Amino acid sequence: MQPLCLEQCSLFGSAVAKVSWVRTFPITNTRGTGSFHSRNLEKICRLGNNCSREHKSATRFALQLLTDAREPRPSWRPKQSLGQNFLKDPAVAAAIVQAVRACEPLELVEIGAGTGVLTEPLLEVFPGLVALELDARAVEHVRKRLEQSERFRSEHFPELRTRIYHADFLRSDWLRETGMLTRPEPRITLVGNLPYYIVSPIFFHCIESIQRYRNAIFMVQHEFAERLMAKPQCKDYGVLSVLAQLHADIQVLLRVPRSAFYPMPKVNSVVLRLDFRDPLQKDCMSCGVSSDVIRLALHRLVRRAFQQRRKTLRNTLGDQVPMRWSRRRPEELHPAEFLELTMILSQDAALDTGKPPVSG
């Protein structure tokens, strides 16, 4: 194999010459032939961000070569029904790995390994990663990919293979299998380019199991992120916004164009960081009701309120809503106010009957 001849390729210029190229990947495309090592990707990205226009185009070209070489399309057809829009841009994958690093994971779980574009670089940094994938074809694909990877030469492979679980994130089997079910405190960091069709259930699952999850790096479609972060009075503000904002600090880290995926989706995506927090103390002593009961009551109250978002709270929730809240509409209430209202109603209900305030 001939190494890439940098001098012959004017586009590469000194941006690439500065990088210590290591022979690893054979590259052929219309503009050049040669090879280079993916470990240099982070350096290339850094150069790309801080350098001249000429260097930027060299960087783009290098990344394109790397993309072609590193992310060949799988031989099987992606299933739209499983939300299979695979990431094909290794620069985005590298940025996600960096973001995960910043989360300082104690335990790391990837949702939807797909072709392994994230799994492979994540495993390099976090060898204890647990990667979940629902599609058996993808599970085999990732296992083969790791087997053939230069990064994980044979002696580690049998162990690595077992880190890819054929499992549904929304079922608890994988937690049992990995021994993570009974951990006493939030230890798990989640990462994933989330399957579009179950993004909401994944978020609701995280909120309902808040005692388990510490933080998350999620790639989601742009519209979904807008709903998640919407403020009161906005048209996107709803159940998801209220519950997500109560249970997590949410930051947008990166915008990702739809061209970074195969097959190309209709909309762009964003990478989010979520730092989960439980808005309810372990026992809500002040109202004498357990946090689990209040959590359930909160979810029910928010859902019921938004079923008729333009009606006043008293019309929707009934006479037990105190006077000062009664004429307000759900779309005007801040997340913290929903929590306060739930606490008040729970306290009243506990005094009256011992039952949670909003049923059904």
Ligand SMILES: C[S@@+](CC[C@H](N)C(=O)[O-])C[C@H]1O[C@@H](n2cnc3c(N)ncnc32)[C@H](O)[C@@H]1O
């Ligand atoms: C958007 S793709 C992302 C794949 C890969 N991580 C990437 O970035 O290209 C989502 C992946 O999640 C998988 N998936 C769908 N539903 C799942 C579930 N309930 N549990 C685990 N994985 C699931 C899909 O098969 C698909 O491979």
